[in-house]
Amino acid sequence: MVSKLASIARKRERLILGLMSGTSLDGLDLALCQIKGSGEQTQLQINHFKTITYSAQVRADIQEIFSKPTVNMAKLSAMHARIGTLFAECTLLALNEWEINPSAIDLIASHGQTIYHAPQSLTHDFHYPNSTFQIGDGDHIAVKTGIITLSDFRQKHVAAGGEGAPLVVYGDRLLFSPKTGSRILLNIGGIANFTYLPAVDASDDLLLASDTGPGNTLMNQYMQHELDEPFDKDGALAASGKVNSNVLAALLNHPFFSAALPKTTGPELFNLAYIEKTLQQTRLSAPTHADMMATLTMFTAKSIAHGIQALNVHSLIDEIYVSGGGVHNHFLMHCLKETLPSCSIHRFDALGIPADAKEAVLFAVLANETVAGTADHMNGGVAAPQVCLGKISFPQ
Ligand SMILES: Nc1ncnc2c1ncn2[C@@H]1O[C@H](COP(=O)(O)OP(=O)(O)OP(=O)(O)O)[C@@H](O)[C@H]1O
Numbered sequence: 095m096v097s098k099l100a101s102i103a104r105k106r107e108r109l110i111l112g113l114m115s116g117t118s119l120d121g122l123d124l125a126l127c128q129i130k131g132s133g134e135q136t137q138l139q140i141n142h143f144k145t146i147t148y149s150a151q152v153r154a155d156i157q158e159i160f161s162k163p164t165v166n167m168a169k170l171s172a173m174h175a176r177i178g179t180l181f182a183e184c185t186l187l188a189l190n191e192w193e194i195n196p197s198a199i200d201l202i203a204s205h206g207q208t209i210y211h212a213p214q215s216l217t218h219d220f221h222y223p224n225s226t227f228q229i230g231d232g233d234h235i236a237v238k239t240g241i242i243t244l245s246d247f248r249q250k251h252v253a254a255g256g257e258g259a260p261l262v263v264y265g266d267r268l269l270f271s272p273k274t275g276s277r278i279l280l281n282i283g284g285i286a287n288f289t290y291l292p293a294v295d296a297s298d299d300l301l302l303a304s305d306t307g308p309g310n311t312l313m314n315q316y317m318q319h320e321l322d323e324p325f326d327k328d329g330a331l332a333a334s335g336k337v338n339s340n341v342l343a344a345l346l347n348h349p350f351f352s353a354a355l356p357k358t359t360g361p362e363l364f365n366l367a368y369i370e371k372t373l374q375q376t377r378l379s380a381p382t383h384a385d386m387m388a389t390l391t392m393f394t395a396k397s398i399a400h401g402i403q404a405l406n407v408h409s410l411i412d413e414i415y416v417s418g419g420g421v422h423n424h425f426l427m428h429c430l431k432e433t434l435p436s437c438s439i440h441r442f443d444a445l446g447i448p449a450d451a452k453e454a455v456l457f458a459v460l461a462n463e464t465v466a467g468t469a470d471h472m473n474g475g476v477a478a479p480q481v482c483l484g485k486i487s488f489p490q
């Protein structure tokens with residue numbers, strides 16, 4: 095099996111299936127990528143992309159163990175295997191639909207499902223390292239599909255001094271560095287993060303990636319809890335409300351926002367309890383649903399802008415390209431433009447890769463680097479330690 099992997103590593107191009115499921119728990123993204131070369135020479139083409147929505151049962155099962163400090167261990171153990179099996183089933187379903195034999199696929203790159211993310215900035219317990227936990231074991235995927243699978247990409251990043259995220263910086267650097275000027279790639283998923291990319295021939299020192307705080311997660315949790323809706327479609331409810339400046343100021347008053355870059359976070363911090371605690375602290379009565387959504391949306395935009403401005407180079411940033419489900423929220427995009435008036439903001443698709451496919455594609459790139467590349471081209475440092483990521487599972 096190691097010799098098979100070695101021959102895959104020597105191929106001129108590889109077919110790698112990237113699998114990504116994010117913190118919004120909406121489903122599994124599958125991106126079949128044809129990747130030529132590695133490192134600076136990486137050339138990528140997306141042959142197929144699809145999202146398989148989680149069933150209500152799977153979502154409920156994940157929610158039972160998602161971002162909670164205490165969970166039922168029996169459920170956790172079962173879900174580690176269950177998610178691995180589910181991802182294998184989704185892979186076989188997609189390949190069948192695309193009329194591709196699994197034997198044609200060189201590698202699967204599976205992110206897994208994050209269920210807990212605990213940097214020391216969250217725990218404040220410095221006896222323990224940063225930690226992050228993704229389930230969906232790669233062995234289940236490899237055995238059930240017959241395809242060599244790389245998974246569990248975040249542990250090496252933690253081991254090398256990072257917080258286990260954001261990892262997209264590795265692929266962003268290879269695929270999207272501008273020839274001149276600089277750009278920011280912003281992803282607004284459950285959590286928002288960005289990669290700052292200096293020009294390709296500029297010193298690597300400035301390369302940086304960081305979370306900025308909530309993406310859609312607080313808005314979604316509020317809509318689900320208060321209005322039994324999955325999210326605020328197109329930001330329509332928020333657009334009909336008025337931002338409450340006192341609540342907004344209180345929401346922004348958390349040490350996470352003044353902490354230095356790079357930093358990471360998750361729904362372990364930004365959740366309904368965060369909203370409730372803020373309202374209690376400020377002794378403000380809850381605004382109407384429309385006003386609360388307007389405020390949460392503006393809070394999301396302001397916290398993103400704050401993260402970007404903390405770069406201290408933002409006046410030099412030429413362009414921001416936005417991916418993730420947040421691009422569909424018109425009111426959020428309006429708030430973002432209002433808070434970052436000097437930046438020109440575009441949808442990520444302008445760079446030639448569909449916004450929804452970006453994260454799944456980047457895990458395929460990470461697997462390609464581990465199997466056929468080196469970590470030499472990364473600049474090192476906390477945001478992007480010079481390591482190859484992921485564990486390898488063989489089908490036999
Ligand atoms: N039409 C829309 N209007 C408003 N919001 C939308 C719309 N479409 C999608 N979204 C938002 O995008 C979210 C999904 O985003 P995405 O798939 O990027 O998240 P994710 O990949 O799970 O998160 P992460 O990047 O944190 O891992 C939805 O839960 C919703 O909040």
Ligand SMILES: CC(=O)N[C@H]1[C@@H]2OC[C@@H](O2)[C@@H](O)[C@@H]1O[C@H](C)C(=O)O
Pocket residue numbers: 116117208211226258259260261262263283284285286287305358359360453
């Ligand atoms: C621990 C974890 O799963 N983090 C996710 C999450 O979703 C967005 C943001 O928070 C980002 O830091 C990360 O995902 C992307 C894919 C990353 O690592 O680059």
